[in-house]
Amino acid sequence: MAQVAEGAAAEGAAVPKGFRSAHHGxxxxxxxxxxxxxxxxxxxxxGANVRTPLQDSMRVAARLGPIFRRKAFAKEFVFVxxxxxxxxxxxxxxxxxxxxxxxxxLRPVVGDGLFTAYNxxxxxxLAHDILAPGFSRDAMAGYHPLMLDVARRLTARWDERERxxxxxxxxxxxxxxxxxxxxxxxxxxxxxSFERERPHPFVTSMVGILAFxxxxxxxxxxxxxMLLRGAARRNAADLEYLNHTxxxxxxxxxxxxxxGGRGDLLDRMLDVAHPxxxxxxxxxxxxxxxxxxxxxxxxxxxxALSFALHYLSRHPEVLARAREEIDRVWGDKEEPAYExxxxxxxxxxxxxxxxxxxxxxxxxxxxxxxxTELGGxxxxxxxxxxxxxxxxxxxxxxxxxxDPEAFDPDRFxxxxxxxxxxxxxxxxxxxxxxxxxxxxxxxxxxLVLGLxxxxxxxxxxxxxxxxxxxxxxLMPDGLTLKLGRRTPQAVSRExxxxxx
Ligand code: HEM
Numbered sequence: 004m005a006q007v008a009e010g011a012a013a014e015g016a017a018v019p020k021g022f023r024s025a026h027h028g029x030x031x032x033x034x035x036x037x038x039x040x041x042x043x044x045x046x047x048x049x050g051a052n053v054r055t056p057l058q059d060s061m062r063v064a065a066r067l068g069p070i071f072r073r074k075a076f077a078k079e080f081v082f083v084x085x086x087x088x089x090x091x092x093x094x095x096x097x098x099x100x101x102x103x104x105x106x107x108x109l110r111p112v113v114g115d116g117l118f119t120a121y122n123x124x125x126x127x128x129l130a131h132d133i134l135a136p137g138f139s140r141d142a143m144a145g146y147h148p149l150m151l152d153v154a155r156r157l158t159a160r161w162d163e164r165e166r167x168x169x170x171x172x173x174x175x176x177x178x179x180x181x182x183x184x185x186x187x188x189x190x191x192x193x194x195x196s197f198e199r200e201r202p203h204p205f206v207t208s209m210v211g212i213l214a215f216x217x218x219x220x221x222x223x224x225x226x227x228x229m230l231l232r233g234a235a236r237r238n239a240a241d242l243e244y245l246n247h248t249x250x251x252x253x254x255x256x257x258x259x260x261x262x263g264g265r266g267d268l269l270d271r272m273l274d275v276a277h278p279x280x281x282x283x284x285x286x287x288x289x290x291x292x293x294x295x296x297x298x299x300x301x302x303x304x305x306x307a308l309s310f311a312l313h314y315l316s317r318h319p320e321v322l323a324r325a326r327e328e329i330d331r332v333w334g335d336k337e338e339p340a341y342e343x344x345x346x347x348x349x350x351x352x353x354x355x356x357x358x359x360x361x362x363x364x365x366x367x368x369x370x371x372x373x374x375t376e377l378g379g380x381x382x383x384x385x386x387x388x389x390x391x392x393x394x395x396x397x398x399x400x401x402x403x404x405x406d407p408e409a410f411d412p413d414r415f416x417x418x419x420x421x422x423x424x425x426x427x428x429x430x431x432x433x434x435x436x437x438x439x440x441x442x443x444x445x446x447x448x449x450l451v452l453g454l455x456x457x458x459x460x461x462x463x464x465x466x467x468x469x470x471x472x473x474x475x476x477l478m479p480d481g482l483t484l485k486l487g488r489r490t491p492q493a494v495s496r497e498x499x500x501x502x503x
Pocket of ligand 1: 118119185296299301362364367430431436441443
């Protein structure tokens with residue numbers, strides 16, 4: 004943590020925030036390749052699609068190699084994805100998180116909330132220290148029954164769909180599940196997502212805000228106010244709705260009129276003072292943190308679950324191994340206890356592998372704390388930054404072998420993990436600003452996959468080809484599955500319990 008504060012001091016003086024173009028901070032930018040057809044004024048737009056900027060960058064990366072740059076109008080960005088360069092940029096003594104591009108676009112919404120705070124902002128350390136214990140082992144064990152409760156609502160819905168012979172909308176239902184899980188475990192709030200046919204308006208507003216931030220990434224700031232006037236108005240209304248909803252949740256907790264509590268994240272935000280300084284989070288900061296957790300805590304997890312279910316439905320041999328493990332480890336227990344979840348080692352590898360191929364937060368940005376050289380070859384001035392393309396790092400043959408596109412959970416067997424270089428797997432980011440919710444997400448996703456595979460057979464739509472929709476996070480677009488009910492002993496026992 005001290006490193007973040009030190010870096011901040013240098014940074015505070017030297018670095019303009021946000022979208023500083025690479026030519027300010029990379030003195031030897033010429034050494035870094037860019038796409039060959041550069042159009043004057045607009046830059047590298049040939050073949051670019053505003054809806055799929057990430058998939059465009061993947062194609063460019065495959066052509067240009069482990070470091071490259073792309074220019075959009077006056078701004079040029081450096082992308083890094085080779086295993087060696089990614090390991091170098093993970094060095095916390097020389098680099099730190101950079102709040103830029105999509106993340107900076109969220110600042111008007113969540114300001115100095117944990118995810119969007121600049122490294123030097125005092126509220127980052129304060130909130131981190133107050134909230135980190137909310138993700139301890141004890142805290143996680145407390146969330147487990149709530150996670151089970153939400154999973155039961157999902158299976159009730161999927162049972163209905165199965166009986167009707169209808170397909171399930173995987174990303175839609177995983178989004179409901181993940182939103183209810185973080186909102187109930189974090190804030191004692193029930194959005195009633197499974198009782199609605201259409202998404203809760205909170206979700207619609209949140210998705211609108213993420214999509215707006217994404218569009219602002221690709222539309223130059225000079226013409227954005229004109230082009231996005233209508234969208235900006237909708238964005239302001241969405242933001243007002245989010246703030247209003249969160250204020251109601253907080254007020255109900257303060258007044259004691261809401262359920263929940265028992266030391267959840269909201270209780271920590273309201274009641275816990277910093278152990279050293281005695282400082283507390285302000286009301287405005289609490290609002291920002293609640294929105295941050297609701298956004299960060301559900302889109303990414305629902306995508307991870309959706310991709311895992313896609314691959315499981317297409318790889319019967321993987322599904323059979325996962326199910327054998329679940330039946331063996333959980334036996335005929337009606338519901339798994341907290342400790343039973345981490346025992347599903349193979350199921351966890353399925354998730355790891357799904358997050359390798361489709362890290363649902365597909366990139367993160369890093370900036371130089373002082374003058375340095377990336378990979379001993381690319382000089383950088385203080386504040387110069389690059390986007391680490393996790394999604395390509397996870398496909399670098401140097402680390403992952405000759406067939407990185409193949410889905411193979413055995414890549415995460417302990418011996419295989421030990422044989423790889425460090426820093427080649429980063430779905431949760433890196434360093435002091437890595438994901439605080441990692442354990443929460445992994446526990447939730449492993450638990451839910453265990454429950455679903457134990458209960459259902461998964462039948463993919465034979466005509467479906469994986470399509471990726473890009474907001475700030477990734478999702479398999481249009482993924483549906485048909486279900487069959489399994490009838491082994493474990494499931495029939497569970498059924499008789501659930502029916503009672
Ligand atoms: C599979 C699920 C998830 C993935 C792939 C993921 C990924 C990430 C990544 C890559 C970062 C670092 C971003 C950066 O460097 O700019 C991050 C940060 C963060 N994540 Fe997650 N996340 C997941 C789930 C969650 C959950 C469940 C929560 C909350 C319960 C959460 C809360 C946060 C917060 C608050 C930060 C900012 C941390 C800080 O800067 O101090 N995430 N996440």
